[in-house]
Amino acid sequence: MSTSTLTQTAQHDPVITFDDVRIGFAEGEILQGVGFSVQDRETLILLGETGTGKTLALKLAAGLLRPSQGAVHVLGQEVSRMNEKALLDFRRRVGFVFQEGALFDSMTVADNVAYRLYEDKVPEEEIEGRVRETLRFVELERTFDMLPSELSGGMRRRVSIARALINQPPIVLYDSPTAGLDPITAQTIISLILRLRDVYGVTAMLATHRLQDGLALANYRFDPETKYVVKASHNGVASANGPVTRFLVLRHGGVYFEGGPEEILNARDPYLQRFLV
Amino acid sequence: MADTSPPISTGALKVEEPVLDTRQVITTVFKDWVSGVQDYSLMAFRALANIPTRPFYGKDLVQQMDDIGVGSLPIVLLSGFFIGAVMVLQTGAQFTRFGQTALTGQVVSLALVRELGPALSGLLVAGRCASGIASELGSMQVTEQVDAMRAMGTDPYRKLVTPRVLASIAMTPLLCALMDFIGLIGGCVSAVFSLRLNVVEFWTRAIKILEFPDIMQGMMKPFVFGFILATVGCYKGLTVRGGTQGVGRATTQAVVVASVMIIVADTFLTKIALFLADKVF
Numbered sequence: 001m002s003t004s005t006l007t008q009t010a011q012h013d014p015v016i017t018f019d020d021v022r023i024g025f026a027e028g029e030i031l032q033g034v035g036f037s038v039q040d041r042e043t044l045i046l047l048g049e050t051g052t053g054k055t056l057a058l059k060l061a062a063g064l065l066r067p068s069q070g071a072v073h074v075l076g077q078e079v080s081r082m083n084e085k086a087l088l089d090f091r092r093r094v095g096f097v098f099q100e101g102a103l104f105d106s107m108t109v110a111d112n113v114a115y116r117l118y119e120d121k122v123p124e125e126e127i128e129g130r131v132r133e134t135l136r137f138v139e140l141e142r143t144f145d146m147l148p149s150e151l152s153g154g155m156r157r158r159v160s161i162a163r164a165l166i167n168q169p170p171i172v173l174y175d176s177p178t179a180g181l182d183p184i185t186a187q188t189i190i191s192l193i194l195r196l197r198d199v200y201g202v203t204a205m206l207a208t209h210r211l212q213d214g215l216a217l218a219n220y221r222f223d224p225e226t227k228y229v230v231k232a233s234h235n236g237v238a239s240a241n242g243p244v245t246r247f248l249v250l251r252h253g254g255v256y257f258e259g260g261p262e263e264i265l266n267a268r269d270p271y272l273q274r275f276l277v
Numbered sequence: 278m279a280d281t282s283p284p285i286s287t288g289a290l291k292v293e294e295p296v297l298d299t300r301q302v303i304t305t306v307f308k309d310w311v312s313g314v315q316d317y318s319l320m321a322f323r324a325l326a327n328i329p330t331r332p333f334y335g336k337d338l339v340q341q342m343d344d345i346g347v348g349s350l351p352i353v354l355l356s357g358f359f360i361g362a363v364m365v366l367q368t369g370a371q372f373t374r375f376g377q378t379a380l381t382g383q384v385v386s387l388a389l390v391r392e393l394g395p396a397l398s399g400l401l402v403a404g405r406c407a408s409g410i411a412s413e414l415g416s417m418q419v420t421e422q423v424d425a426m427r428a429m430g431t432d433p434y435r436k437l438v439t440p441r442v443l444a445s446i447a448m449t450p451l452l453c454a455l456m457d458f459i460g461l462i463g464g465c466v467s468a469v470f471s472l473r474l475n476v477v478e479f480w481t482r483a484i485k486i487l488e489f490p491d492i493m494q495g496m497m498k499p500f501v502f503g504f505i506l507a508t509v510g511c512y513k514g515l516t517v518r519g520g521t522q523g524v525g526r527a528t529t530q531a532v533v534v535a536s537v538m539i540i541v542a543d544t545f546l547t548k549i550a551l552f553l554a555d556k557v558f
């Protein structure tokens with residue numbers, strides 16, 4: 001697996017752009033004209049209560065849903081106008097980590113992680129090496145032959161992350177990766193996301209209820225030399241060439257807040273302050 | 278909202294539902310029904326349209342053929358044997374009154390090959406496989422495995438639906454043929470022991486009465502029944518809503534809808550087959 005460095009110059013064109021996006025179901029419109037963008041190697045933390053459309057935003061970015069109005073551009077392509085066949089090819093360039101892992105329960109961990117490689121007709125002899133390497137990255141090589149039902153919740157999320165990164169996508173979308181996990185396991189998952197960002201330089205959108213997940217991504221970085229997670233900034237004041245983490249709060253179908261970690265931490269808005277508790 | 282893959286449910290969001298009057302309820306139910314028929318037709322069309330194009334999931338096809346074909350063999354054989362036997366008991370009792378018990382083989386053979394074999398094998402396989410397919414795909418749907426598949430660039434119709442539909446179309450006629458055969462064996466055993474008929478006489482009459490239109494009629498139906506039971510199972514599974522409770526509901530609905538559709542289709546297929554037998558063959 002090739003690694004990329006953090007010092008590489010970021011492109012100016014956004015990797016993901018939402019332009020006046022609307023989507024809803026028969027019961028009502030959930031996103032009512034949402035617009036934002038995510039730059040290359042940036043991590044956008046989507047915060048909001050349940051039902052505010054965080055997962056919908058991720059699924060729109062992955063082309064799993066089509067907006068009723070507006071446009072979604074990802075990697076220079078207008079995802080919202082692509083047909084299903086074009087979307088299938090496009091989605092191979094986007095990793096998606098589902099809330100509960102969404103592992104194929106009738107396949108072993110190895111087959112789950114290797115799924116995309118089998119689909120791409122990668123030679124068998126190459127697959128095992130790549131799967132082991134990826135499982136080693138998430139520190140779960142020992143689960144190679146196990147079934148998802150034999151894993152804990154946290155392990156399933158880590159396998160899901162391994163499955164999403166097996167073909168080194170430039171974008172990874174995380175749907176509440178720490179939801180329902182104990183603090184220590186949640187920390188392990190966040191460390192893994194940090195490593196993924198800092199080792200492979202992925203652009204990410206992360207939906208969560210927990211502000212501390214976003215702050216951890218903003219304040220820490222993975223040092224590839226020492227192989228430790230180290231403090232990168234204090235209260236969101238990151239170094240000039242460090243990875244950028246931004247926050248976007250969804251409320252009442254629109255963007256309620258958009259800004260950096262320092263701004264959300266210092267916000268006087270009572271609603272935003274509820275996320276700090 | 279437009280899902281990029283319409284027949285697959287995307288999971289409902291909890292929003293307070295408005296109170297509807299009777300007219301609105303009827304309109305909504307009718308719209309849902311029309312939408313369901315449309316989605317089902319689209320899914321069935323896509324399942325067939327995927328066959329000649331790549332990628333083709335051969336391993337999945339073989340696995341499904343094993344599951345649907347070999348897996349259904351015990352119930353089809355066991356039921357077939359006793360259906361043949363009970364038919365001989367019922368018809369033999371009537372023929373005995375006229376002293377024509379020798380005709381039993383002919384009647385049982387015609388009834389089995391033309392009607393009972395296809396219909397009952399279709400219903401039995403529907404009971405076993407439509408429910409199995411619906412619960413399997415339904416569980417995958419509620420645990421986001423279908424979405425995960427799409428997120429990884431795999432067309433779920435191609436991977437999940439097409440192999441099941443193809444396997445069912447291929448295996449149901451074979452199961453029907455076996456059911457016909459084992460039904461005649463059951464009938465023969467019953468005829469020998471209850472009517473004291475000669476084995477050779479039973480088989481000779483049973484085979485001789487069959488003509489090409491009879492066999493055509495009997496073997497044409499299971500292809501359609503196989504298609505119905507697999508597509509209904511897949512559709513119900515992929516449109517599950519409401520978690521595990523929804524999976525249970527979809528499983529029941531799959532069996533009921535597939536069985537009713539098989540019986541309705543049987544009527545029309547019989548009419549077509551009789552027309553063809555009369556005008557063409």
